[in-house]
Amino acid sequence: MDETIHDRIGALVQEYGDGKNTVFANKIGISEGNIRGYIKGIMPKADVLEKIVRTLDVNAMWLLTGIGHMRVSNLDINAPVLVSDNDRLAPILQQFDVFIQKKDAQIVQQAEEIGRLKERVSQLERGKGKNASDVPTSGVANVG
Structure with missing residues (x-):
């Protein structure tokens, strides 16, 4: 084996x-x-x-x-799962569970950070009194 x-x-x-x-x-x-x-x-x-x-x-x-x-x-989808297979599979699935929990925690942290950043953008837009996308753009530069 x-x-x-x-x-x-x-x-x-x-x-x-x-x-x-x-x-x-x-x-x-x-x-x-x-x-x-x-x-x-x-x-x-x-x-x-x-x-x-x-x-x-x-x-x-x-x-x-x-x-x-x-x-x-060679797979037989109708073959029963053997108890010995479950015994061998359990530790592997536990490792995946730990990995998934770590990734979930990272996702939660990133979602919280995104929320904070969105709030900060909103505060900045309110402070300026308009959206950043409302700023006029011109192809001509003022030279003094």
Whole structure:
């Protein structure tokens, strides 16, 4: 069994690249050095994972977790989810939950900042007595 995403990418190189990083990299449109790095332990970014899944019709759940079959064509949507699969999936989903909570907190902070900036713009417009977009523009400069 391929225990890590790095092992699974190595398995994909064997399956789709005849064991050659260069062949596999060319198939998905990235550099061979990146593939070498992913196999050695560098975590691939989401866009690379998406390229693998879309280009090669790889099962995303398998690629991310090792659960299920490598190929989408081998999936059985009627197959029951095994308890052991849920046990393996729970820690992964917990990591995603932490990530989502951090992103939610960032969104809240950014929304608050946007609200403050909108209020500041309104104050400035009231202070000037008109909207910034109402300022007349002229192509002629006054030279004194």
